[in-house]
Amino acid sequence: MSVLEDARAVDAVGGVCDACLGRVFADRSFGLTNRERGRALRTAIGLEDDEEPASVDAADCWVCEGYCDAFDEWAERAASKVEDVEFESYQVGTRPPALIEENERMLREDAGLDADAGERFKSEFNREVGKRVGRLTDTEVDFERPDVQFLLDLAEDEVTAEINSAFVYGRYRKLERGIPQTKWPCSACNGSGRQGREPCEECDGSGYRYPESVEQLTAPVVEDVMDGVGATFHGAGREDVDARMLGTGRPFVIEIEEPRRRTVDTDRLQQDINAFAEGKVEVEGLRLATHDMVERVKRHDASKRYSAQVRFDEPVDAESFADALAELDGATIEQETPNRVDHRRASKVRTRDVYEIEGELEGSRTATVEVHGAGGLYIKELISSDEGRTTPSLAGLLGVGAEVTALDVLRVDGEDEPFEHSAYFRD
Numbered sequence: 001m002s003v004l005e006d007a008r009a010v011d012a013v014g015g016v017c018d019a020c021l022g023r024v025f026a027d028r029s030f031g032l033t034n035r036e037r038g039r040a041l042r043t044a045i046g047l048e049d050d051e052e053p054a055s056v057d058a059a060d061c062w063v064c065e066g067y068c069d070a071f072d073e074w075a076e077r078a079a080s081k082v083e084d085v086e087f088e089s090y091q092v093g094t095r096p097p098a099l100i101e102e103n104e105r106m107l108r109e110d111a112g113l114d115a116d117a118g119e120r121f122k123s124e125f126n127r128e129v130g131k132r133v134g135r136l137t138d139t140e141v142d143f144e145r146p147d148v149q150f151l152l153d154l155a156e157d158e159v160t161a162e163i164n165s166a167f168v169y170g171r172y173r174k175l176e177r178g179i180p181q182t183k184w185p186c187s188a189c190n191g192s193g194r195q196g197r198e199p200c201e202e203c204d205g206s207g208y209r210y211p212e213s214v215e216q217l218t219a220p221v222v223e224d225v226m227d228g229v230g231a232t233f234h235g236a237g238r239e240d241v242d243a244r245m246l247g248t249g250r251p252f253v254i255e256i257e258e259p260r261r262r263t264v265d266t267d268r269l270q271q272d273i274n275a276f277a278e279g280k281v282e283v284e285g286l287r288l289a290t291h292d293m294v295e296r297v298k299r300h301d302a303s304k305r306y307s308a309q310v311r312f313d314e315p316v317d318a319e320s321f322a323d324a325l326a327e328l329d330g331a332t333i334e335q336e337t338p339n340r341v342d343h344r345r346a347s348k349v350r351t352r353d354v355y356e357i358e359g360e361l362e363g364s365r366t367a368t369v370e371v372h373g374a375g376g377l378y379i380k381e382l383i384s385s386d387e388g389r390t391t392p393s394l395a396g397l398l399g400v401g402a403e404v405t406a407l408d409v410l411r412v413d414g415e416d417e418p419f420e421h422s423a424y425f426r427d
């Protein structure tokens with residue numbers, strides 16, 4: 001059958017508005033709205049029959065029950081939900097009443113057409129309201145990961161706007177020891193700060209094992225500037241609480257939930273954070289990042305460079321010290337899960353490479369050792385041997401007990417390519 005014959009069949013069912021008629025032929029021609037399609041088909045039928053073209057108001061249409069006249073109204077309702085929100089992209093989803101989907105099937109069935117001919121009411125509603133929302137808010141549609149996701153619930157007569165998170169990437173230096181990377185709730189009171197009616201004695205009622213963290217010294221500033229309702233700190237690995245993070249710093253992403261501002265001045269944000277952190281933590285290289293940057297910092301393989309202060313149990317001479325370092329330089333190290341690490345974790349042996357190691361004795365019982373190694377290499381154990389659980393080790397090769405008294409991380413670098421890649425930035 002021709003398009004016009006099919007259109008006559010749909011028209012003959014009766015009581016169908018132009019848009020609902022046109023929607024059955026949505027896959028024919030382009031650049032037309034379904035309403036224009038329906039009108040054009042009715043005009044062609046009218047010309048062929050030499051009669052006035054049929055006309056049914058959407059308000060009287062039994063298929064859409066008037067919703068095809070309501071695109072503007074729903075778009076205005078959607079836009080009003082985000083009047084005070086800054087965003088660049090959006091997506092519209094529609095939850096149509098079950099009855100309308102049933103009506104669509106009945107219309108096609110009665111006209112003797114495929115049950116899925118043309119497109120669904122829901123698709124048209126998404127598109128038509130979406131176009132209008134874009135015009136009203138001067139933003140672009142994005143089907144991948146929009147800043148704002150609208151849901152039009154026709155059955156419940158409700159519009160909701162979900163504001164997706166915004167992300168800021170940067171590198172941090174931690175200039176003081178004793179600061180964990182993220183909030184560390186007190187285990188004695190489960191972070192409540194209370195034990196029964198009394199303040200928790202373990203944490204003085206703060207709820208935290210450590211009063212500050214890199215997260216607490218940075219994320220609240222970003223949350224404030226972006227006017228969000230919550231923040232999460234994602235680091236590219238983490239150093240021990242007692243280790244400093246120096247040099248070029250460690251990559252991180254701060255995720256802000258439901259931000260009302262997302263295009264912020266990152267230079268100024270950097271200054272604000274550094275002022276807030278009072279020299280305990282410094283950030284640099286801040287940039288607006290995409291959602292995918294979170295996985296990037298968490299999963300990207302990175303090598304680390306450390307500087308360790310080492311103390312020996314007995315005097316060590318320069319020659320054996322140099323020999324031991326030469327053995328470790330470029331070596332593959334076998335490490336059982338360290339004793340100090342989570343005991344719930346099953347012990348397993350893994351291998352990690354020492355890319356480069358050098359050191360300097362200071363007197364006979366202390367030294368500074370600099371190590372560049374693969375991600376996951378345990379440095380304290382590389383020095384101490386962890387009771388023979390790491391081999392080879394500095395202590396093992398020297399036959400002298402050795403321990404790290406202070407540890408600094410100097411660099412965290414992507415193994416194959418830098419963390420910073422233009423695909424992960426919004427600016």
Ligand SMILES: [Zn+2]
Nearest residue numbers: 017020061064
């Ligand atoms: Zn209709």
Ligand SMILES: [Zn+2]
Nearest residue numbers: 186189200203
């Ligand atoms: Zn506590």
